Amino acid sequence: MKFGVIVFPGSSGDLDLYHLIKDVLEAPVDYIWHEDTSVQGFDCLILPGGSSYGSYLRGGALARHSPVMAAVTAFAHRGGLVLGIADGFQVLTEAGLLPGALYTNAGGRFHCHSTTLRVENPDTPFTRNLHRNQLLSIPFAHGEGNYFVDPATLQQLEENGQIVFRYADERGQPSMEANPNGSVSNIAGVCNKTRNVLGMMPQPERAGEAVLGSTDGLAIFLSILKYWEGRQ
Amino acid sequence: MWRAEIKVLLKPSILDPQGQAAEKALATMGYTGVDRVRVGKYLEVTFNAPDRTAAEAKVQELCNRLLVNTVIEDYTYHLVEVAP
Numbered sequence: 001m002k003f004g005v006i007v008f009p010g011s012s013g014d015l016d017l018y019h020l021i022k023d024v025l026e027a028p029v030d031y032i033w034h035e036d037t038s039v040q041g042f043d044c045l046i047l048p049g050g051s052s053y054g055s056y057l058r059g060g061a062l063a064r065h066s067p068v069m070a071a072v073t074a075f076a077h078r079g080g081l082v083l084g085i086a087d088g089f090q091v092l093t094e095a096g097l098l099p100g101a102l103y104t105n106a107g108g109r110f111h112c113h114s115t116t117l118r119v120e121n122p123d124t125p126f127t128r129n130l131h132r133n134q135l136l137s138i139p140f141a142h143g144e145g146n147y148f149v150d151p152a153t154l155q156q157l158e159e160n161g162q163i164v165f166r167y168a169d170e171r172g173q174p175s176m177e178a179n180p181n182g183s184v185s186n187i188a189g190v191c192n193k194t195r196n197v198l199g200m201m202p203q204p205e206r207a208g209e210a211v212l213g214s215t216d217g218l219a220i221f222l223s224i225l226k227y228w229e230g231r232q
Numbered sequence: 233m234w235r236a237e238i239k240v241l242l243k244p245s246i247l248d249p250q251g252q253a254a255e256k257a258l259a260t261m262g263y264t265g266v267d268r269v270r271v272g273k274y275l276e277v278t279f280n281a282p283d284r285t286a287a288e289a290k291v292q293e294l295c296n297r298l299l300v301n302t303v304i305e306d307y308t309y310h311l312v313e314v315a316p
Binding site: 057058101103148182 | 242252
């Protein structure tokens with residue numbers, strides 16, 4: 001299978017993703033420029049973290065109208081795997097591929113540190129190498145990661161198993177103290193109803209080698225590869 | 233030509249960290265009785281439209297498709313006819 005890393009002006013996680021996939025996972029990967037209009041030949045698209053278009057207007061609001069996004073949207077609607085990380089998560093909510101919105105962190109501060117995530121749903125293409133309630137140490141760095149959905153939508157997300165990760169403390173409890181950006185219900189990652197599109201604020205590509213302090217992020221990419229193998 | 237003067241605010245149910253920080257600063261400065269500060273955006277968009285009805289439709293389209301995220305934000309606007 002081949003990964004495609006979308007590059008918007010202002011993306012910064014693209015290089016780390018490319019390195020992780022090519023050098024650590026030794027899987028095929030290529031960049032996709034935001035002005036490209038086709039994603040043909042790719043099996044999993046990743047929208048990286050960073051500050052696309054300077055995060056002007058709102059995070060992800062301008063990137064969402066990049067030429068490549070029409071192809072990404074069609075790919076997602078055909079069931080293709082799409083992973084949005086941090087700024088990429090914002091692009092996916094702005095594009096309507098994921099529910100909700102992300103805005104300024106509660107407290108107004110930029111947060112840059114390691115977080116503990118609890119796996120809420122291992123039954124997605126992105127989490128099948130994990131088990132329910134497993135804890136992952138994955139760092140994040142953002143100022144606008146405060147996830148919001150209205151109460152009715154939140155209930156639907158719960159019922160459909162769309163909440164994939166929650167911020168938790170070291171004992172695995174999704175406490176307020178463990179919720180660094182004020183996200184509704186401690187949500188750190190959500191998928192769409194058909195589970196082929198995932199958005200998450202923490203950045204698993206920054207936890208893929210022991211030298212970085214954690215390899216917990218690898219499981220997400222290995223899950224994708226395993227899912228793909230199972231489909232062949 | 234028309235000029236839309238658009239005000240965007242977070243919905244009342246959404247926490248406004250910037251507004252809260254400004255509110256605290258005003259209290260620190262000694263201003264009592266300040267109930268609530270909310271921080272939003274003001275946008276001006278100048279555009280062509282044949283008449284007011286078309287201009288209304290256009291500004292709403294621009295807001296809903298790009299300028300405003302209606303999941304978390306509300307907007308109001310004022311339309312002014314301006315010389316081209």
